[in-house]
Amino acid sequence: MNEIITVAVAGASGRMGREVVKMVLGDPALKLAAAVSRSAAGQDAGRMAGLDSCGVEVKSDLESALAETRPDVLVDFTTPHSAVAHTRLAIEYGVRPVMGTTGYTPEDIEELDKLCRDKGIGGLIAPNFSIGAILMMKFAAEAAKYMPHLEIIEYHGDQKLDAPSGTAVKTAELISEARQELRQGNPDEKETIEGSRGGYYNGFRIHSVRLPGVFAQQEVVFGAFGQTLKIRHDSYDRAGYMPGVNTAVKKVMTHTGLVYGFEHYMD
Missing domain, CATH: 3.40.50.720 (NAD(P)-binding Rossmann-like Domain)
Incomplete structure (x- = not known):
């Protein structure tokens, strides 16, 4: 150009x-x-x-x-x-x-x-411009084809205005394109504290952590019989x-x- x-x-x-x-x-x-x-x-x-x-x-x-x-x-x-x-x-x-x-x-x-x-x-x-974060989303979507039980945990500073983050929402959307809706967990589970299981999206949960001193991290945790897989990205600057x-x-x-x-x- x-x-x-x-x-x-x-x-x-x-x-x-x-x-x-x-x-x-x-x-x-x-x-x-x-x-x-x-x-x-x-x-x-x-x-x-x-x-x-x-x-x-x-x-x-x-x-x-x-x-x-x-x-x-x-x-x-x-x-x-x-x-x-x-x-x-x-x-x-x-x-x-x-x-x-x-x-x-x-x-x-x-x-x-x-x-x-x-x-x-x-x-x-673009919810996220980080090359590493985009790769995390892509890898998570690919993993969801084979390990459909998952949860997203995202961490940001306590002054962030939206929850969940745009990155978490985009990750959830990409996962949902690769995975059919599957309602996870015990069908009879009850929250004794409202919201403790996180936000519901297409059968899985998204958890937003807001703390001072935190910049931007996200992990997608997959569970299967006898094993777990964690795909995580951390931004520092x-x-x-x-x-x-x-x-x-x-x-x-x-x-x-x-x-x-x-x-x-x-x-």
């Missing part, structure tokens, strides 16, 4: 947003067109991210930033309650959304895919997501329609 891709970053002052700004500024194939953050408005985006000044002033309003700069791609790591609105806004301006934010329903994804196709642009919603985000920014320029899941960019 010869032309430089221009990128806007929403949630630029957040922990993931700052990593995205650094990644874009460090890649000569990309150009930072805009950075958006209410709390950091007026600052230089490079300095905000801990780098030298880059000449891009952080804006407080996403729509005005998109209208003014008309970037090729929007990378968004904000909050679940703003995810759908930000995606619609990007598509309206002909900007390809790369969304690392959760909070979408299947109906939202269907609608946004149609909007992308109507505009002739690509888009991506947000920089580990950036190779995936970089790939997404470039690949979203090559297709039309909205893709759900970074695994589709790894085929």
